[in-house]
Amino acid sequence: MLNIKDLCAKVGDKEILRGIDLQVNAGEVHAIMGPNGSGKSTLASVLAGREDFEVTSGSVDYLSHNLLDLAPEERAREGIFLAFQYPVEIPGVSTINFMKTAINQAREHRGQEPLDAVAFLSLMKEKMKLVEVEQSLLSRSLNEGFSGGEKKRNEIFQMAMLEPKLAILDETDSGLDIDALRIVANGVNKLRSKDNAVIVVTHYQRLLDHIIPDFVHVLYQGRIVKSGTKELALELEEKGYDWIKEEAVAQ
Amino acid sequence: MITEVQNSVTVNALREAFDAVPRNLEQMKAFLEFCRIGLPTSKAEEYRFTPIGKFLEANFDLSLYGQSPEAKTEAGASDESISITIVNGKLLINELALDEVEVSVQEASTQVNNKDAFAALNYSFCAKEIHIRIPAHLAVEKTIFINHILDSQAEQVMLNTRIVLDMEENSSCTIIESFQSSGINPVFTNIVSEYRLQTNAHLNYYRLQNDAGVYQVYNSTVRQLGKSTVNSFIFSFDGSVVRNNSIFSIEAEHCESNFYGLYLPSGKSLIDNHTVADHQMPNCVSNELYKGIISDSAKGVFNGKIFVRPDAQKTNAFQSNRNILLSDTAFINTKPQLEIWADDVKCSHGCTTGQLDKEALFYLQSRGISLEQARTMLLTAFASEVINKSQDTKLKHEIESIVMERLHSPY
Numbered sequence: 001m002l003n004i005k006d007l008c009a010k011v012g013d014k015e016i017l018r019g020i021d022l023q024v025n026a027g028e029v030h031a032i033m034g035p036n037g038s039g040k041s042t043l044a045s046v047l048a049g050r051e052d053f054e055v056t057s058g059s060v061d062y063l064s065h066n067l068l069d070l071a072p073e074e075r076a077r078e079g080i081f082l083a084f085q086y087p088v089e090i091p092g093v094s095t096i097n098f099m100k101t102a103i104n105q106a107r108e109h110r111g112q113e114p115l116d117a118v119a120f121l122s123l124m125k126e127k128m129k130l131v132e133v134e135q136s137l138l139s140r141s142l143n144e145g146f147s148g149g150e151k152k153r154n155e156i157f158q159m160a161m162l163e164p165k166l167a168i169l170d171e172t173d174s175g176l177d178i179d180a181l182r183i184v185a186n187g188v189n190k191l192r193s194k195d196n197a198v199i200v201v202t203h204y205q206r207l208l209d210h211i212i213p214d215f216v217h218v219l220y221q222g223r224i225v226k227s228g229t230k231e232l233a234l235e236l237e238e239k240g241y242d243w244i245k246e247e248a249v250a251q
Numbered sequence: 252m253i254t255e256v257q258n259s260v261t262v263n264a265l266r267e268a269f270d271a272v273p274r275n276l277e278q279m280k281a282f283l284e285f286c287r288i289g290l291p292t293s294k295a296e297e298y299r300f301t302p303i304g305k306f307l308e309a310n311f312d313l314s315l316y317g318q319s320p321e322a323k324t325e326a327g328a329s330d331e332s333i334s335i336t337i338v339n340g341k342l343l344i345n346e347l348a349l350d351e352v353e354v355s356v357q358e359a360s361t362q363v364n365n366k367d368a369f370a371a372l373n374y375s376f377c378a379k380e381i382h383i384r385i386p387a388h389l390a391v392e393k394t395i396f397i398n399h400i401l402d403s404q405a406e407q408v409m410l411n412t413r414i415v416l417d418m419e420e421n422s423s424c425t426i427i428e429s430f431q432s433s434g435i436n437p438v439f440t441n442i443v444s445e446y447r448l449q450t451n452a453h454l455n456y457y458r459l460q461n462d463a464g465v466y467q468v469y470n471s472t473v474r475q476l477g478k479s480t481v482n483s484f485i486f487s488f489d490g491s492v493v494r495n496n497s498i499f500s501i502e503a504e505h506c507e508s509n510f511y512g513l514y515l516p517s518g519k520s521l522i523d524n525h526t527v528a529d530h531q532m533p534n535c536v537s538n539e540l541y542k543g544i545i546s547d548s549a550k551g552v553f554n555g556k557i558f559v560r561p562d563a564q565k566t567n568a569f570q571s572n573r574n575i576l577l578s579d580t581a582f583i584n585t586k587p588q589l590e591i592w593a594d595d596v597k598c599s600h601g602c603t604t605g606q607l608d609k610e611a612l613f614y615l616q617s618r619g620i621s622l623e624q625a626r627t628m629l630l631t632a633f634a635s636e637v638i639n640k641s642q643d644t645k646l647k648h649e650i651e652s653i654v655m656e657r658l659h660s661p662y
Contacts, residue, residue, distance in 0.1 A: 049616075051613070093629070098618070099618075102619045141632075
C-alpha cells in the first residue's frame with residue numbers, strides 16, 4: 001500500500017528525515033517510536049502533505065500514486081488520514097458542517113453523488129456511537145474550547161467518518177487519561193480491517209497495549225535504526241532509548 | 252470674511268457652488284464652519300488615512316457641488332415592507348403616512364457633530380431634512396426600507412442628504428438602508444442622519460454599502476434619549492472610498508447600544524469606520540464588534556472611541572476590532588481610543604490583525620477539502636460572527652449570500 005524509499009526532508013536548513021525506508025501493506029499496523037526530536041511527527045506530516053517541510057530526496061508510492069506529487073486534499077481523498085497531535089481550533093465552523101463538506105468533496109472526487117441529509121445523519125450517528133462522542137460536541141465550533149481528550153476523540157470520529165485506507169495517528173495518546181485512551185484505541189481497533197493500514201506514531205508503549213502493532217520501528221536522528229515486532233516496544237518501555245542511541249552511534 | 256482657508260482653490264470652488272443659490276443664516280454659519288475646517292487632507296488627524304478631499308478634487312467638479320440631476324422619487328407601502336425611495340437626494344412626495352409611519356420633508360432641525368467637515372458641508376447645502384416619525388406605542392412590524400437611488404447617467408452626482416428619525420416612547424422598528432447607483436459619471440453622497448430614541452424605543456438598523464466606484468461620507472448620530480435599545484449593523488462591501496462616522500450618544504440611563512460592522516474592501520477600495528460610544532449617563536451597556544477582510548490593494552481603517560463621562564458610573568463598554576489581510580498589499584489601520592472619567596466602570600477593547608491561519612487551512616485540506624473551499628469556509632466563519640448577531644433571518648441569508656459571493660472569488 002505504502003512504500004517509502006530513502007525519504008529525506010528538511011525544514012529551513014535543518015535536515016530532519018535522513019533516509020527513511022518503510023513498507024506498509026494493507027491489513028498491517030505499524031508503530032513508529034523514538035525519542036523526542038527523532039523525526040516521528042515530521043514523517044507523519046510529510047505523508048499528509050504539510051507545506052513546512054521540503055522533501056529533498058526519496059520517493060513515496062501510495063496505491064500506485066506518487067504521493068509527493070499530490071496536494072494534501074488529494075491525499076485525503078485518496079484515503080490518507082492524519083490524526084493531528086495538536087488538532088486546530090476553528091471558530092465558526094461546526095464539526096458537522098466541516099465533515100459534511102469533507103465527505104462530499106471526497107465523494108465528488110470518486111464520482112459519487114453527495115450524501116443527502118438523512119444519509120449523512122445516520123452515518124454520523126453510527127460513528128458517534130463508535131467513538132463515544134455526543135452530538136452537542138459536534139454542533140459546536142470545531143475543537144474550540146474542547147478538552148485535550150475531546151479533541152483527540154474528535155480526530156478519531158473524523159477518521160471513522162472518512163473511512164481512510166491509511167490512517168496515521170500522530171501522538172494521539174498524548175494528553176489522554178486512561179479512559180480516553182481506551183475509547184480512542186477502541187475506535188481505531190473497530191476500524192481495522194484487512195483492507196486498511198494504520199501507522200501509530202507514539203512516544204510511549206501504553207497506547208500499544210490497546211492497539212496491538214504488527215511491526216514496531218524505532219526512529220532516531222531521522223532514520224529507522226531498528227525494526228521488530230510488538231516485543232520491541234516492551235523492551236523500549238523497560239530499557240528506554242539510550243541503548244538504541246548507543247547502537248546507532250556504534251554503527 | 253473667510254480668513255482661515257486651507258486649500259483655497261477647493262474652497263473657492265465650493266463657495267461658488269454655495270453662492271449659486273440663496274442660503275439661510277444657519278447654512279451660512281455652517282459654511283463658515285466648513286471653511287474654518289477645510290476639506291480634510293491627510294494632515295487632518297481624523298482623516299489621516301482617508302484623505303477624501305484629495306479624491307473629491309481629483310474626480311469631481313466641485314463648483315457644481317450640491318447640484319444633482321433631477322429624478323423622480325417614490326414611496327409606498329406593500330404587504331411586507333414600507334419603502335422610502337430617495338432619488339438623487341430628493342424625496343419629492345413631501346408628506347406621506349405609511350401605515351402610521353409619517354414621512355415628510357421639513358426644515359432642517361438640528362446640527363450635531365458640526366465639527367466634522369462633511370457634516371458642516373452637509374448643513375451648508377441642505378436646508379431640508381427627510382423626517383421619519385414613529386409615533387408612541389407603535390411597533391412597526393414591516394421593515395422600513397430607505398433606498399437611495401443615485402443616477403449619474405447625465406452628469407456627476409454630488410449630493411447632500413439629511414435624514415432624521417424620531418422614535419417616540421415605546422415604539423419599535425427595523426430599518427434597512429441601502430444604496431444603488433447607475434450611470435457613468437462619478438457619485439459622491441454626503442449623508443447626515445440623526446436617530447432620536449425616546450424611552451423604551453427599540454431600533455434595529457442595517458446599512459448596506461455595496462456600490463462599486465462610489466464615494467460616500469456618512470455621518471450618523473444615534474441619540475438615546477430615554478431607556479432604549481439600538482442594534483446597528485453596517486455592512487460595507489464595496490465603494491471607492493467609504494467613510495462612516497457613527498456616533499452613539501447615550502444620554503439617558505439603562506440604555507443598550509449594540510453596534511456591529513463588517514467591511515470587505517477589495518481592489519483599491521478604502522473603507523473607513525470611525526465610531527464613538529459616548530456614555531453620558533449611568534447604568535448603560537455598549538457592545539461593539541467590527542470585523543474586516545481586506546484583499547488586493549484595498550485599505551481598511553477602524554477608529555473606535557469610547558467616552559465615559561463623569562456621571563456615567565456603572566457603565567459597561569466593550570469594543571473589539573478584528574481583521575484579516577488576504578494579500579501583502581492589503582492595509583489596515585486600527586485604533587481604539589478610550590477616555591474614561593468615571594471610576595466605577597467596566598470597559599474593554601481589543602484588536603487583532605492577521606492572515607488566514609495556515610495551520611487551520613492545512614487541517615481542513617488534510618480532510619479532503621480543497622484549498623479554495625477551505626479559505627472560503629474560514630472567511631465565512633470569520634464574517635458570520637457579525638452576521639449572526641442579527642435576528643432578521645431573511646436579511647441574514649441575503650447578507651450571507653453576498654458575503655459568500657464576494658469571498659468565493661480567487662485570491
